[in-house]
Amino acid sequence: MPDEAAFHTKPQLAAEMVRAIRSEGRLPCKSLVADCLYGNSPDFLDAVDACVGVTSLVAVPAETRCWLQRPLTTEKTYTYKGAVRAKRVLPPETQTPLTVAALAQSLASSCWYRRMVSEGTKGPIAYAVARKRVTLCKDGRPNRTGWLVRKRTLGSSPTYAYDISNAPESTPLRLFVWLSGIRWAIEQCFEETKPELGMAHYEVRKYPGWHHHLLTCMAAHFFLWHLKMRLGKKSPSADGVATAPLVSGDPPHTHLHGSRGPRAGGVGPAVQSPGLSVAQKAS
Numbered sequence: 001m002p003d004e005a006a007f008h009t010k011p012q013l014a015a016e017m018v019r020a021i022r023s024e025g026r027l028p029c030k031s032l033v034a035d036c037l038y039g040n041s042p043d044f045l046d047a048v049d050a051c052v053g054v055t056s057l058v059a060v061p062a063e064t065r066c067w068l069q070r071p072l073t074t075e076k077t078y079t080y081k082g083a084v085r086a087k088r089v090l091p092p093e094t095q096t097p098l099t100v101a102a103l104a105q106s107l108a109s110s111c112w113y114r115r116m117v118s119e120g121t122k123g124p125i126a127y128a129v130a131r132k133r134v135t136l137c138k139d140g141r142p143n144r145t146g147w148l149v150r151k152r153t154l155g156s157s158p159t160y161a162y163d164i165s166n167a168p169e170s171t172p173l174r175l176f177v178w179l180s181g182i183r184w185a186i187e188q189c190f191e192e193t194k195p196e197l198g199m200a201h202y203e204v205r206k207y208p209g210w211h212h213h214l215l216t217c218m219a220a221h222f223f224l225w226h227l228k229m230r231l232g233k234k235s236p237s238a239d240g241v242a243t244a245p246l247v248s249g250d251p252p253h254t255h256l257h258g259s260r261g262p263r264a265g266g267v268g269p270a271v272q273s274p275g276l277s278v279a280q281k282a283s
Helices: 010-024 042-049 100-106 173-181 184-197 207-231
Strands: 031-034 055-059 065-067 074-080 083-089 113-120 123-138 141-152 160-165 240-242 255-257 271-273 276-278
Touching (some): 042 141, 065 100, 100 160, 160 173
Parallel strands (some): 031 055
Antiparallel strands (some): 113 123, 141 160, 240 255
């Protein structure tokens, strides 16, 4: 490991990445999604809130506590090491915050809406979705206010998932449904890049080699997905996507190979896209 590399947790690393994206302005985005490891990190949530204009949907654990109405706080002074200090405290009559799991169980059936979240390999995936404005509890005091989005599976024994969002109050429910269904793309990225582009296959002993290997695999995956989007859907042929020449006078383009989408070594002869080209020389 390089000498300047210090230990950071995953949420701390993610918070640094979000701050860098915001400050450099190289990766404009409108939304950000993450699992509950990051939803349990105040540092990460603060970094997301600092990105003005970015709507987040971050999963939180079931034991996360919140209030339906933001409680009032009072200022209390105390003396510490000879200095008078002040802190915000809750009045004794303040209602105890509920866990998001208890709040979901208490909702009436009319609060839940059945929505299709995403398309799975076996067809549409539908959930029951509900939302509520809440104020999260941190160290016994009110923290950030936002949307609590609850999602449960259909059937007699439903399972629940909980997310918080910094979206404005006027945000329609369909945006939360869409955001809750796109996180699968992160897992799909790993599932495709590991076996098909060799992300999990390397024999390196130093950090630069490992870092370069992962970056190369991700760049290759990004490139092949752009080829797939530009060339369109698969043709009826057995081995891929038939395309027409993109530039007059070019040799005919043939196939983007692969019945399961783009993969390493899966670009046929003379496939060309604006700014990037992969061609096979005549033998």
